[in-house]
Amino acid sequence: MQEIHVSDKNISFSYLRLNRYLNEREQGWTQNIWPTSEYFLLSLGGEAMNIRSGSDYKVIILLSLGFGLVGLDRFMILPMFPVLRESLGIGYQDIGLITGILSIAWGISSVLMGNAADWLGRRVIVVASLIAFSLAVGLSGFAVGLLSLLFLRALIGLLEGAFAPAALMLNFEHSEPEHVGRNIGMMQAALPFFGLALAPIIVTQLLTVVAWHYVFAFLAIPGFLTALLLWRSLKRGGADPAELQAFRDETTVARWREALSYRNVKVNLFCICCWMACLIVTSALMPSYLMDYLHLDLARMGYVLSATGFGATLGGFVMPWLSDRIGRKTVASINALGTATFIILLSVLGPEPFPLFCALFGIAFFLYNLMGMTLGTMTAESVPAHIGATASGLVIGVGEIFGSGVIPIVAGFAAQHYGIRSILFIGLGATLIGLVALLGYRSNTVGQYSAEGRSATVAG
Structure with a gap:
């Protein structure tokens, strides 16, 4: 032997x-x-x-595909707005409502369903939410006006918010300790790649051959197939029944309180608000900055904005992989510094498309994976496994609600009274404040989690 x-x-x-x-x-x-x-x-x-199982790689790939479909379903409506305006009679203010209601619903759902995933089982939550939000996307083609579209987008947000924390923890559980950053980074990179890089191409091409109603139905199909494959690939884990029952006997507030008792969770809650503030001003308000301040035309503005999808995707692969080698806190600090540097560069550039493309590419490269690390690995590895989805759901939820509720109001007020260029200084200030807050994050050894965080695997 x-x-x-x-x-x-x-x-x-x-x-x-x-x-x-x-x-x-x-x-x-x-x-x-x-x-x-x-x-x-x-x-x-x-x-x-x-010990590695080949089925683990399959699960990680399917979870990445599912997260990519979340991005596709979330952002596919953006290039459809010109068509929807004519068909449904909605205005610019209505477009803002349609966009915001999904994010707010996502945040609320992440807080509530992240907690539920820890005791109902992550496998059930992931598969059920994937089927349900794919169905809701398909039903969006039957919208007849603003109210019906708002209802369906809110429903999609609730269901996608349930998917995110449970999927992050399943990825965490199926990854080797030394490859957690890489695997979760790959999954999170799929969201901007599908949502910001591929969605505009797919949607605009489909709109040339079919009515907008059928675009929703067509793009719902991959979600059903992915859900089927995940259900067949994910197996129930070996949780300690006594520990799991004790967890289920706790109240929701008690589980939130337990998650918040960990210092890193509180640090991440503060940091994600800073990163979301930067994201809002460098994405949602960026078209206005490019067209109203730099006076780019629509075609050049679209070219410059495409840098966001490609930068976020590449950064989502490279930087989390690097964090497996040199540590989460170190890479997160590099990301924050890189984001701040490229915001400063963007603030001094003129209306030349290529330099603007490079600046936005750099911001997205560092910022999106910084958010992904904060929501994923930096939170999941800081708490015991039985409250992993609860903790991740809290961070995701606070980030979505704060980013979609508070920051747009502040940034809009600043742009209205101090000029659209002021949004860049809001993003820069938020990033630097978050960088200071990162000093409070307690690092784990690279490739090794706390015994408390790795000592249990919850039934999925």
Whole structure:
């Protein structure tokens, strides 16, 4: 019999993964995906034991696809607004309502359903919400006016808000400790790639051949297929029944209080408000800045804004991967500094499209993955596994509600009374304040989580 040498660095995580596999094999769940003879032990520096299952990679890819569909369904309506204005008779103020109500609903749902996912099971929440918001997207084609469209967008926000924290924690649980940043970064990069880079292309091309009603129906189909594949791929984990029952007996407020008892969660709550403030002024109000202040025409403005989707996607791959190597806090600080630097650069540029494209690319490269790290890895690895989705849901919810409710009012007031250029200084100030707040974040060793955070795997 082969002798195995291990240390305590990730031993609880490795043991739980092996124990989960053995339990699933006894119940016939693995279906010989990885026979025992094909198992291998991967030594990290000759110390740690880690076991990978090929099904874990499949789950991570499907979760990334699901998150990309969230972005697609969320942002697909933006290039449709000119058509919807003519068809449904809505105005510019109505467009703002349609956009904002989804974000506010998303935030409220993330807070409530992130908590529910920890005791109902993340697998159920992820699959059910994916099916439901895909159905709601398809039904959007039946909207006959502003009220019906507002109702459906709010419903989509509620359902997508339920999906996000549960999906983040499932990714976390199916990732090796040294690759958590990379895997969650890949999943979160799918949202801007599908929503900001692909959605305008797909939607505008479909509108040339079919009516807008059918665009919603067509883009709902991938969600149903992804939900089916996730249901077949995700298996119930091996949670401690006593611990899980004790958690379910707690009140919702008690679970929120437990999540907020961790210092990093409070730091992340403050930081995500800063990052969201920067996001609003560099995305939602950026078209007005480019056209009203720099006097770009519509075509050049669209070219410059496309940098956001590509920068966010590339940054979502590169920087979280780097955080696996040099630490979350270090990379988050680099992201904040990079964001501030490119905002300063943007503030001094003239109306030349290519330099503006590069500046927005840089802002998106650093800012979007900074938000993703704060919502995902930096929160999930700071709390015990049984309240992971609760903590992530709190951070996501506060960020969405604050970013969609408070910041647009402040930024709009500043733009109205001090000029549209003032929004850049709001974004710069918020980023620098967030950078200072990051000093309070307590780092974990790279590739190693606290024993408390990795000692339990909740039933999914």
